[in-house]
Amino acid sequence: MIEKVFPSGDLLQLAGEGFKLTSLVVGPLLTNCYILTCGDHEALVIDPGGDAEAIIESLRRSGLQVRYILATHAHFDHVGAIKALQDAFEGETLLHRADLPLLENLVAQGASFGIRPGPVPRVDRFVEEGELLSLGRANDRIQVIHTPGHSPGGISFVALGMAFVGDTLFAGSIGRTDLPGGCHQVLLDSIRRKLLSLEDRVLVFPGHGEVTTIGQERKTNPFLREGDG
Numbered sequence: 001m002i003e004k005v006f007p008s009g010d011l012l013q014l015a016g017e018g019f020k021l022t023s024l025v026v027g028p029l030l031t032n033c034y035i036l037t038c039g040d041h042e043a044l045v046i047d048p049g050g051d052a053e054a055i056i057e058s059l060r061r062s063g064l065q066v067r068y069i070l071a072t073h074a075h076f077d078h079v080g081a082i083k084a085l086q087d088a089f090e091g092e093t094l095l096h097r098a099d100l101p102l103l104e105n106l107v108a109q110g111a112s113f114g115i116r117p118g119p120v121p122r123v124d125r126f127v128e129e130g131e132l133l134s135l136g137r138a139n140d141r142i143q144v145i146h147t148p149g150h151s152p153g154g155i156s157f158v159a160l161g162m163a164f165v166g167d168t169l170f171a172g173s174i175g176r177t178d179l180p181g182g183c184h185q186v187l188l189d190s191i192r193r194k195l196l197s198l199e200d201r202v203l204v205f206p207g208h209g210e211v212t213t214i215g216q217e218r219k220t221n222p223f224l225r226e227g228d229g
């Protein structure tokens with residue numbers, strides 16, 4: 001298990017206000033789980049896909065309460081530790097409605113990868129395109145964007161000069177679309193209309209792999225060349 005801590009100073013120039021982002025690589029598919037705080041003791045946890053004890057330990061060590069558990073989509077490698085987090089903390093679990101069938105099919109999803117996923121967690125609220133979430137000083141500044149294609153209910157979260165994009169966009173690549181509900185054209189459309197419309201300097205935190213920026217992907221991502229798709 002790898003843990004990287006980005007001190008708030010590093011990202012301050014992009015954000016214009018204080019926050020701290022912790023990234024943990026969890027589970028068998030090395031999913032990036034992000035813990036974001038904005039100046040108080042409430043955390044937003046994105047994609048707790050596995051290694052529940054490590055995520056809980058990281059939150060406890062920092063003295064954090066959970067305000068939101070956000071799943072960018074309901075693939076087992078992004079939701080596997082949600083139930084354990086729900087048992088350990090208060091907080092609201094948010095998902096896009098179109099991924100509910102995937103969540104309810106967690107066991108079958110895991111089986112196709114030879115993995116027994118964690119129990120199916122409850123969803124407290126379905127979120128929609130354009131919805132704004134609050135966290136500490138980021139009052140009403142965390143925006144939900146519907147970015148389907150990798151899965152029907154894929155969502156991204158944009159806040160403070162950062163975009164958490166799940167398996168929609170990766171450094172130098174894009175999400176796979178051969179899983180149930182996936183569609184390549186829909187994915188390209190989501191990336192082009194919803195993500196590439198963000199400023200070049202926006203940091204992109206994908207569901208797997210390295211951090212990148214919108215500008216870097218716009219310039220060099222081979223799947224996003226003009227005229228393709």
Ligand SMILES: [Zn+2]
Nearest residue numbers: 073075150167
């Ligand atoms: Zn996925």
Ligand SMILES: [Zn+2]
Nearest residue numbers: 075077167207
């Ligand atoms: Zn994934």
